[in-house]
Amino acid sequence: MAKRNGAGRGKVILVAGGAGFVGSHLCSALLRDGNRVICLDNYLTGSPANLSGLETNPLFTMVEQDVCDEIEIDEPLDHIYNLACPASPSSYQADPIHTMMTSVTGTGNLLKLAARHRATFLQASTSEIYGDPKEHPQQEDYWGHVNCTGPRACYDEGKRAAEALCFDSLRAGTVDARVARIFNTYGPHMRFNDGRIVSNFIVQALNNEPLTVYGSGEQTRSFCYVSDLVDGLIRLMNRRQNPGVPVNLGNPGEFTVIELAELVLSRVRTASVIVHEPLPPDDPQRRRPDITRARALLGWEPQVPLQEGLLRTIAWFRQNLAVERAARRSGRSRRQPQLATLSQDL
Known part of the structure; x- marks a missing residue:
């Protein structure tokens, strides 16, 4: 794989949603590359615990703020990454209007900030813009199949609107905006109760609870380990020439939900069994990225196989669940690792 273009040159970078998964x-990756990092987050779904160890780095600054409010950063900015939006169904459906406005008003505010600073902008979009796709695998030129009035629309349509804002800004010549369409990502720092399929299965298995599969379990997802995704985001941001088109970032390996459940059960000593529940509305049946564009433009493809990534993720959850249980016994716990039962997505 090619080296990251422009990495390690001491840029000043704003990461909106930087306390999230x-x-x-x-x-962390940007700091390791020697950059100055400003993290902006309202802690709605992010956590200070995710930034543990970063707060003592002199190159790191935390700003607690909602992107829906006007954003002012005093120092010059070179890059802005926009990851500010709840990304799991249980989170984005909890306050759907705020979710939509985070993608529309929030992205608009950050694009204005990028224009003022002449900063390169990267929008974290999502495979959800393809909806329940009729084309498989999904290429970037596919317009998608989205229910614009359904319970998932606040996220799906919000991200589609954010992409439109980015490309309109690019065409207007006001912002060098790039768009990454992120497919299912997993790894450490996922919340215990966020309702995503990997964290659901791992926490359920570690707690000896039934693994909840919605529908038949034959629906498919493609799982990308978080370090691979971060590498792709940085490559897209640091590419000298703007691609002018969205870029899929995800692992093209395709697994059924049942296969994932069995993989987790094979790697956790547990009394858990698989149970089935009704499928939520508009849940995609097949999801797999075509990453031809990412390979050609970024020299990028995932390096961590699912089996290896799951072991790393299980180890992280096991350690943090042990800490959580100890805190609960001592009466100090603020978290309740109860699993949401909404969707096997993202």
């Missing part, structure tokens, strides 16, 4: 890993 992916954002916190991105902040």
